[in-house]
Structures are given as C-alpha cells and as structure tokens.
Amino acid sequence: MEGNIGELGQFMGAGLAAIGSGIAAVGVGNVAANYLGGALRNPSAAASQTATLFIGLAFAEALGIFAFLVALLLLFAV
Known part of the structure; x- marks a missing residue:
C-alpha cells in the first residue's frame, strides 16, 4: 500500500514541477512581446536592446529547464 502512495506522490510532484515549463514558455513570450512593443515604438533604439x-530569453528559458529537471528527478530518483 505504501508503494502506491509513494508513486502517486512522485507523479503528482513531477506534474506540478512540469507546470514550470509551461510558465517559462509564457515568460519567454512576454519578454519577446515587450521587446517587440518597444521596438515598434522606437525603432532606432531596438538595435541597442537586442x-x-x-x-531575458535565456533567464526565462533556464527556469523552464530547471523545472523540467526537477520533474525528471522526481520521477526517476530512487
């Protein structure tokens, strides 16, 4: 009985940790959208902001990769 509850906990924890990957995708979209909005308002300053x-994209994506790593660790750690 305990093994089943332990596996349930692993799967629930991995699922919750995997939500971070989806949230990171939203963050990447937000960073790109704000850059595009600023570049359209002032095209001469866009080159200096790349x-x-x-x-910003690297930091947002790194958080998604860390969340994915935590999900894998929760699933396959002994």
Whole structure:
C-alpha cells in the first residue's frame, strides 16, 4: 500500500514541477512581446536592446529547464 502512495506522490510532484515549463514558455513570450512593443515604438533604439532581449530569453528559458529537471528527478530518483 505504501508503494502506491509513494508513486502517486512522485507523479503528482513531477506534474506540478512540469507546470514550470509551461510558465517559462509564457515568460519567454512576454519578454519577446515587450521587446517587440518597444521596438515598434522606437525603432532606432531596438538595435541597442537586442542583448537585453537575449539575456531575458535565456533567464526565462533556464527556469523552464530547471523545472523540467526537477520533474525528471522526481520521477526517476530512487
């Protein structure tokens, strides 16, 4: 009986951790949308903001990768 409850906990925890990957996708979209909105308002400043765009995308994507890693650890850790 305990093994089934333990497996249930693993699957629930992995599912909750995997939600972070979806939220990271929303974050990446938000960063790109804000950059595009600013670039359309002031096209001459867009070239100087591309480095900031890529840093923001990298941080948002890294959080999704960490959430995915936690989900895998919860599923396959002994």
